[in-house]
Amino acid sequence: MEHITLLIGIVIVTALVFDFTNGFHDTANAMATTISTGALRPKTAVAMSAVLNLVGAFLSVEVAKTISGGIIDEASGIRPEVIFAGLVGAIVWNLVTWLAGLPSSSSHALFGGLIGATLVSVGTHGVHGEAVVMKVLIPAVAAPFVAGLASMAATRLTYRLARGRDEADTAKGYRAGQIASAALVSLAHGTNDAQKTMGVITLALITGGVVAPHADPPLWVIASAGLAIALGTYLGGWRIIRTMGKGITDIQPPQGFAAQTGAAATILASSHLGFALSTTQVCSGSVMGSGLGRKGGVVRWSTAGRMVAAWALTLPAAGAVAAGAAFLAGQGTWGVAAVAVLALGVCGAIWAASRRKPIDHTNVNEGPAAEPVGVVTAALRAVSPPPAGHPAPAVETPAVDAPADAPVPAQAAATDTPTTTAPRAQAATVTR
Amino acid sequence: MTIDWAALGQVFGVTLVVTVGLVGLFTVGIVGTSRKPVREGEAAAATAPGAGARAGALAAFALCAAAVAYGIYLIVAA
Numbered sequence: 001m002e003h004i005t006l007l008i009g010i011v012i013v014t015a016l017v018f019d020f021t022n023g024f025h026d027t028a029n030a031m032a033t034t035i036s037t038g039a040l041r042p043k044t045a046v047a048m049s050a051v052l053n054l055v056g057a058f059l060s061v062e063v064a065k066t067i068s069g070g071i072i073d074e075a076s077g078i079r080p081e082v083i084f085a086g087l088v089g090a091i092v093w094n095l096v097t098w099l100a101g102l103p104s105s106s107s108h109a110l111f112g113g114l115i116g117a118t119l120v121s122v123g124t125h126g127v128h129g130e131a132v133v134m135k136v137l138i139p140a141v142a143a144p145f146v147a148g149l150a151s152m153a154a155t156r157l158t159y160r161l162a163r164g165r166d167e168a169d170t171a172k173g174y175r176a177g178q179i180a181s182a183a184l185v186s187l188a189h190g191t192n193d194a195q196k197t198m199g200v201i202t203l204a205l206i207t208g209g210v211v212a213p214h215a216d217p218p219l220w221v222i223a224s225a226g227l228a229i230a231l232g233t234y235l236g237g238w239r240i241i242r243t244m245g246k247g248i249t250d251i252q253p254p255q256g257f258a259a260q261t262g263a264a265a266t267i268l269a270s271s272h273l274g275f276a277l278s279t280t281q282v283c284s285g286s287v288m289g290s291g292l293g294r295k296g297g298v299v300r301w302s303t304a305g306r307m308v309a310a311w312a313l314t315l316p317a318a319g320a321v322a323a324g325a326a327f328l329a330g331q332g333t334w335g336v337a338a339v340a341v342l343a344l345g346v347c348g349a350i351w352a353a354s355r356r357k358p359i360d361h362t363n364v365n366e367g368p369a370a371e372p373v374g375v376v377t378a379a380l381r382a383v384s385p386p387p388a389g390h391p392a393p394a395v396e397t398p399a400v401d402a403p404a405d406a407p408v409p410a411q412a413a414a415t416d417t418p419t420t421t422a423p424r425a426q427a428a429t430v431t432r
Numbered sequence: 433m434t435i436d437w438a439a440l441g442q443v444f445g446v447t448l449v450v451t452v453g454l455v456g457l458f459t460v461g462i463v464g465t466s467r468k469p470v471r472e473g474e475a476a477a478a479t480a481p482g483a484g485a486r487a488g489a490l491a492a493f494a495l496c497a498a499a500v501a502y503g504i505y506l507i508v509a510a
Contacts, residue, residue, distance in 0.1 A: 007470075149444075150452065154452050161459040162461065257458070261455050
């Protein structure tokens with residue numbers, strides 16, 4: 001460890017910051033539907049998820065090896081500055097999507113950032129294009145369909161089997177089952193995503209010559225990565241939780257159970273077979289599937305569309321930010337410092353913007369949720385210039401969410417008032 | 433460049449079977465332990481599940497618990 005330079009130290013800290021944003025960005029995956037069906041109270045849910053993420057971080061190092069050894073060609077002269085720039089791109093994109101309440105993939109942000117930075121600093125030969133397609137793009141496109149179809153079939157089945165039974169009678173059982181599934185998702189998330197950070201830190205250590213290529217991550221790397229993701233998870237990305245738990249569709253306990261079980265099964269099956277599947281796409285897909293599986297269930301396609309647009313933009317947008325950062329950081333020490341200062345400034349600005357309409361554990365379940373998200377995004381678009389690569393259907397948003405203007409002031413003013421009584425169907429039937 | 437359709441199909445198949453199987457099994461458990469629905473014209477009170485239904489439900493829940501345990505084993509052993 002005595003060989004760690006200041007630059008590698010900065011990279012490690014940045015990687016842990018990314019890990020932290022990864023944690024609070026992805027809390028929604030395991031816990032959004034658990035919170036919205038009332039299976040667990042919001043704070044309990046994030047605490048449980050945080051503990052399981054931490055445990056999961058210690059359980060496996062398989063993915064960490066894949067990422068540091070597969071997508072980026074470590075032998076082609078990747079320097080720590082490049083990794084640093086890639087991380088900055090990933091963090092910035094994660095924060096932008098968090099502000100918009102969109103569950104985009106943290107892994108894709110990381111891959112996009114690393115790829116963008118590598119392209120600028122090393123050139124096209126530094127990226128294994130085939131590995132990108134095989135390990136990132138194909139699983140990402142397949143994940144929502146696999147998880148969505150499985151959840152849809154499971155939702156249909158469970159409603160059919162339990163038809164005629166009193167909902168109040170079965171809800172408790174469904175909620176218990178959902179907690180178990182959510183716990184599995186959290187655990188799997190810890191084993192998957194904490195390892196991406198481990199992979200990146202290990203990659204930095206390899207490029208700095210501190211550890212041998214293709215080595216296992218040292219224990220302190222595993223511990224710090226696990227702690228960072230757990231802390232992020234506990235703080236909770238409530239904006240994204242609201243979108244996934246309430247915004248995409250209205251989740252009933254049977255749907256929540258089916259969706260969460262489908263997500264857990266998809267993640268475990270895929271990671272067991274060596275695919276780096278993105279938890280976000282799996283979980284969003286299974287939520288949509290469960291929405292389609294219930295008779296009379298409605299998926300709010302405007303929200304889903306914004307989400308898919310964010311997915312498509314994640315790789316290029318994070319890559320673009322990282323490419324800029326890599327260009328600047330390549331200018332020398334002052335360049336690295338400038339990137340760090342700029343990144344801190346952007347993070348601060350985004351955080352300040354988020355305080356205008358805070359969403360936390362007290363109001364996370366307030367609906368009708370598609371509208372608050374839409375209004376928040378619209379408001380943010382009005383006060384701040386849209387970040388490069390914001391979801392395309394910006395024009396459509398105000399039109400679709402227009403009827404929401406009435407309930408929103410009341411909701412923003414009184415955070416404690418349960419506003420769930422507002423006509424939910426309205427959101428579903430807006431077609432103008 | 434070749435896409436590994438076999439692995440993809442395998443993931444999809446396993447996911448579908450496991451999800452539907454587990455959710456179905458768990459629902460059987462829930463149905464077995466919840467009260468029977470009240471039919472119009474019959475007795476007003478919902479009837480509690482019988483001993484057989486209860487045993488079947490317990491077996492279903494036990495299988496689900498085993499599946500969760502296997503899931504944890506997969507995570508740990510990976």
